Amino acid sequence: MVINGSGLGLRRGMLEEMSELSVQQVDFFEVAPENWIGLGGRFGKAFRALTERFPFACHGLSLSIGSSDPLDVEFVKxxxxxxxxxxIETYSEHLSYCSHNGHMYDLLPIPFTQKAIDHVVGRIHQVQDILQRPLILENVSTYAKFGDMSELAFTLEIVKRSGCKLLLDVNNVYVNSINHQYDSQAFIQSLPTSAIEYIHIAGHFDEADDLKVDTHGAPVKDDVWQLLKLAYEIHGVKPTLLERDFNFPSMDELLAEVNHIKALQEVEYA
Incomplete structure (x- = not known):
């Protein structure tokens, strides 16, 4: 099934509550496939019941597209x-790496260099050939920058050469724009509309005026909502998912943020 509208990240700790939601409340769910592949018992049964009712997207954690380790072909299969x-038609991952001689359980920044682009593009082609569908890559939050290119130039060349799609994480754009001092609006304006498959939005932590940390553990902040609105104005309405990974509020509070996405999507843009 194809995703549309506004979605919510399915978390096992809230599975019972999320299973009670209707398609009028949430248009689609998203899961990390690593957390559900091969899972049986009551969790597997509950998950299958949801995939029969709702469209789903998969957002992976361990592909490690930028790693120097060999691609884990069996995992991709x-x-x-x-x-x-x-x-499920939609599979996204992170434009980062998380392994080097074994998994490191963190999303680390790829150096913004031409050599890294060549490496990543080749691995994207491998993945797409196996999946028989486009790989969708998310722009990630970073706290250090390596290489001689900008994040924007690096991302655009990878999309152009590989034919992959983009998962635009609006919160990550905001976080990086503060941490690395660039124009968040110009970044979003420069992305190719046709490449953006869907959008993430989430909360972050204000460590300092010049340091923001992408936590997925707080409500979405006003500056990020404004960037989402800008993304719709420039690129049109795209399926948009609310991420929340811990410090879970009540379901009513989560749905209020999902409804905020819906409200922005219902605005008619010229």
């Missing part, structure tokens, strides 16, 4: 089988 089993 397992993801493809999972997608096919649950009729």
């Amino acid at each position: 397992a993801v493809k089988q999972f997608l096919n089993t649950h009729q």
Whole structure:
């Protein structure tokens, strides 16, 4: 099923509450396939019941597209089988790496260099050939910058050469614009509309005036809502997902943020 509208990240700790939601309240869910592949029992049964009712997107955590380690081909094949089993068309990952001689359980920044682009593009082609669908890559939050290119130039060349799609994380754009002192609006304006498959929005932590930390553990801040509105004005309304990974509020509070997305999507843009 194809995703549309406003969605919510499915978290196992809130599975019971989320299973009670209707398609009028949430248009789609998103999960990390690593957390559900091969899962049986009551969790597996509950998950299958949801995929039969709702469109789903998969947002992976361990592909490690920028790693120097060999691509884990068997893992990619397992993801493809999972997608096919649950009729999920949308598979996204992070434009980062999380392994070097084993998993490091963090999303680390790829150096913004031409050599890194060549490496990543080749690996994207491998993944897309196995999945038989476009790989969707998310711009990630970073706290250090390496290489001689801008994040924007690096991202644009990867999209152009690989044919991959983009998952535009609006909160990450905001966080990076503060941490690395660039224009968040210009970044969003410069992205190719046709490449943006869907959008993430989330909360962050204000460590300092010049340091923001992408936590997914707080409500979305006003500056980020304004960037989402700008993204719709420039690129049109795209499916948009609210991420919340811890410090879970009540379901009513989560749905209020989902409804805020819906309200922005219903505005008619010229």
